[in-house]
Amino acid sequence: MTGKIIKGIAGFYYVQVESGVYECKAKGAFRKEKIKPLVGDDVEIDVISEEEMTGNVINILPRKSELIRPAVANVDQALLIFATKSPEPxxxxxxxxLCMMEEQDLPIIICFNKDDLADEGFQQQMRDTYEPAGYRVIFTSAKEQAGIDAIKDILKGKTSTVAGPSGVGKSSIVNILTEGQVMETGEVSEKIGRGKHTTRHSELLYLGDDTYIMDTPGFSxxxxxxxxxxxxYRLFPEFIEPAENCRFTGCAHHKxxxxxxxxAVESGxxxxxxxxxxxxxxxxxVEQQNNKYR
Structure with a gap:
């Protein structure tokens, strides 16, 4: 039986299959080979008990990607949520x-929530800022549930990490996206220990139709x-082509x-x-590098 690890804690791996979630241990050979199963791994399991839904992870299928921050496998894209206001972006x-995701070669969608509070012209300003870098920019209002269908279309059939600072409405959007699924699979939520008083670990939330999201804690x-x-400059995609016109090799694009x-900045x-x-x-x-050699 094959499935996807949606949570790992204290040596147990919770594997989502079509029929539900199995609580599994990893076989000892993984430790010997120094391979650690990751949330997001597609795996093969041997079922120990159908009734108790327990099993063993016996094989990790090839990973198409592996992120370091957060530690998760097979992520297709990142959805980054900021607010238009309250707090100011x-x-x-x-x-x-964006640099962190570019460093890990992950496609990114930028979502500005609380669009109902946005000043006139904000949408165009953000599009003018980020679309030249190749990023898709969308606008939502969790309060009015506007733009949620666009997010669902973006997420469908993919594994996405969802991140953003506190107060931007990320949790509200995640709750809207997961509400129906959580209601339908309350016993699953109980089985894997989700809840407002639960310490959050890296965890994938299953939305159905081979769609998963990881609600990532705040970032620094x-x-x-x-x-x-x-x-x-290579982590700023819109810098790469203009940099070819620099007079000096190794130009820092500073002085x-x-x-x-x-x-390109002067021309807009x-x-x-x-x-x-x-x-x-x-x-x-540069300062960090200089301090390293002092």
Whole structure:
């Protein structure tokens, strides 16, 4: 029998199959081979008890991807949720998260929730900022349940990680997306220990139709990419083509003359906020690198 690991805790792996969720242990051979099953892994299981829905994970099928933050396998995309207002969108934090996902080569959709509170022109401003980088930008209102169908279409048939800072309505959107499924499978929720008083671990929520989401805990504003500072621009996709016009090889796109990236900022091809955030992250990376060798 094959299924997907939706949660792992204290040596137990909870595997979603068509008929429900099996509580499984991993066979000892995995430990010997230093292979650890991950949430999101597609696995084969041997059933021990149909009645108690228990089994053993006997094989991990090949992974198509593996994220480090959060530790999860086979994720297809990231849905990043910020608010239009209350709280005001922190675009520096947004750009750091985009860098983190770019570093892991994961497609990203940006969702601005609380669209009912947005100032006139906000939608166009955000589209002008992020669509040139190749990101899809959508707008929702969990309060009015507007734009939820668009999210469902984006998620359908995929495994997605959903992330965002506190207060943006991420939990409200996740609750809307999962409500019907949780109601239908209350015993499953009880079996895997979900609830408001439960310590949250990495966990996939099954929405049906081979669709899973991972509600990721908040992420840090202190994130700095692991790449060499000179390669940071590659995590800003809209910088890559203009960078080919730089006069100097290894241009940091900061103080150098005849810089293609700076020219693209001046012409409006690259949003000023994206460039300012690039410079801040770049400076932090250089400082971190310098401190390392002191």
């Amino acid at each position: 922190n675009l520096n934090l947004l750009d750091r998260f 504003s202190l994130f700095v990419p692991k790449v060499d500072p000179v390669d940071l 150098e003359p005849d810089c293609g990236v700076k020219a 091809e690259i949003a000023a906020s994206r460039y300012e955030n690039y410079l801040q992250i770049y400076s932090e990376m």
